[in-house]
Amino acid sequence: MKAWNPNIRVQRDAFDLNEETRRLVEGRGDIGATVAFTGWCRDEDERLAALELEHYPGMADAEIARIANEAAERWPLQGLTIIHRTGRIAPGEPIVLVLTASAHRQAAFEAASFLMDYLKTRAPFWKKEHAADGTEGDWVAAKETDDSAAGRWR
Amino acid sequence: MKVRYFAWVRERVGHAEEDIDVPADVESVADLIGWLSKRDEGYAAAFAEPTVIRAAIDQEHVEHDAALGNGREIAFFPPMTGG
Numbered sequence: 001m002k003a004w005n006p007n008i009r010v011q012r013d014a015f016d017l018n019e020e021t022r023r024l025v026e027g028r029g030d031i032g033a034t035v036a037f038t039g040w041c042r043d044e045d046e047r048l049a050a051l052e053l054e055h056y057p058g059m060a061d062a063e064i065a066r067i068a069n070e071a072a073e074r075w076p077l078q079g080l081t082i083i084h085r086t087g088r089i090a091p092g093e094p095i096v097l098v099l100t101a102s103a104h105r106q107a108a109f110e111a112a113s114f115l116m117d118y119l120k121t122r123a124p125f126w127k128k129e130h131a132a133d134g135t136e137g138d139w140v141a142a143k144e145t146d147d148s149a150a151g152r153w154r
Numbered sequence: 155m156k157v158r159y160f161a162w163v164r165e166r167v168g169h170a171e172e173d174i175d176v177p178a179d180v181e182s183v184a185d186l187i188g189w190l191s192k193r194d195e196g197y198a199a200a201f202a203e204p205t206v207i208r209a210a211i212d213q214e215h216v217e218h219d220a221a222l223g224n225g226r227e228i229a230f231f232p233p234m235t236g237g
Contacts, residue, residue, distance in 0.1 A: 124236070
């Protein structure tokens with residue numbers, strides 16, 4: 001039975017890793033390891049002006065919570081923060097943060113990797129490209145490699 | 155039943171959501187996809203390749219052989235590209 005609740009947020013605003021880490025570990029003597037994964041928007045060789053993230057309100061939070069609970073059952077975690085942004089995001093800006101906390105490093109490393117693989121394939125978000133030349137962008141296509149990455153945890 | 159569409163499925167269908175009366179002989183997700191795809195060319199384009207379409211009933215992922223049952227909301231969307 002875990003005595004903590006994951007901090008899961010779907011939001012338009014950017015986030016600050018130091019602030020989120022402080023919020024997770026402050027005042028706690030039982031955390032020996034934190035691992036942070038941040039996903040950033042790239043410009044794809046300066047082809048993109050921005051990405052626009054669409055999401056399924058309600059299911060996005062619910063699915064991330066389901067993934068978080070599965071991680072908490074599989075690894076002895078002491079805390080977890082997952083933030084996924086929505087709306088228009090420019091190259092160089094963060095898109096997603098997975099921050100795990102545990103007594104020892106292996107759980108934190110593995111859970112962070114598991115969470116990202118599952119977020120990529122199960123959390124209902126979709127990226128639309130906005131081209132630098134102003135033309136109508138395409139929807140990013142899901143990658144086989146993401147499915148196979150998620151498959152290794154089964 | 156409320157039906158919601160996302161990303162390019164939404165763009166091809168032409169709207170984000172609608173309420174429908176599900177015909178009695180439409181029992182599974184696959185049946186509903188077939189029924190919707192006959193409505194007009196926007197729906198036909200959206201559901202042209204059913205294998206690419208993902209579905210969720212009451213905000214939980216389901217496979218196409220899942221029964222609609224008394225689900226209140228079903229959503230159709232492309233494979234997810236978040237993260």
